[in-house]
Amino acid sequence: MSGDPDPRFVLRRITPSEWVINDLKFGSDDPRHVVACVYEFDPTEVEVVWLRDLPLASRYMTPFEVLEDVERTQGVSRATRPVAIPHLPPLMAT
Numbered sequence: 193m194s195g196d197p198d199p200r201f202v203l204r205r206i207t208p209s210e211w212v213i214n215d216l217k218f219g220s221d222d223p224r225h226v227v228a229c230v231y232e233f234d235p236t237e238v239e240v241v242w243l244r245d246l247p248l249a250s251r252y253m254t255p256f257e258v259l260e261d262v263e264r265t266q267g268v269s270r271a272t273r274p275v276a277i278p279h280l281p282p283l284m285a286t
Contacts, residue, residue: 200267201227203259211238211255213262227262230255 205211209232218224226243233239233251240250240258246265252258 199263201259201262203230203255205255213259215266228258230258 200216202214202216203211204214211230213227213230214220214225215227224244227246228243229241230252231239231241236253238252238255238258240248240252242248242250246262248258248261248265252261
């Protein structure tokens with residue numbers, strides 16, 4: 193999980209063997225608020241039902257791995273600034 197003090201995605205346990213991943217960018221009354229439902233398949237594996245079209249796996253070892261994958265694919269990287277592309281004037285016709 194990320195150490196971001198204001199995370200966009202959160203993992204919430206709803207039963208002893210079920211979790212949801214919520215996108216805090218959207219309100220709780222918005223259908224986009226719930227990203228995925230995570231179910232314990234066995235003690236070392238969880239199964240995911242994606243409620244968004246994400247190119248991610250359907251099975252993971254823990255619910256926290258699911259959250260990390262969502263954050264990795266949906267998060268905006270702030271690691272570097274955009275690279276400036278130099279613009280040159282048009283060539284003069286001779």
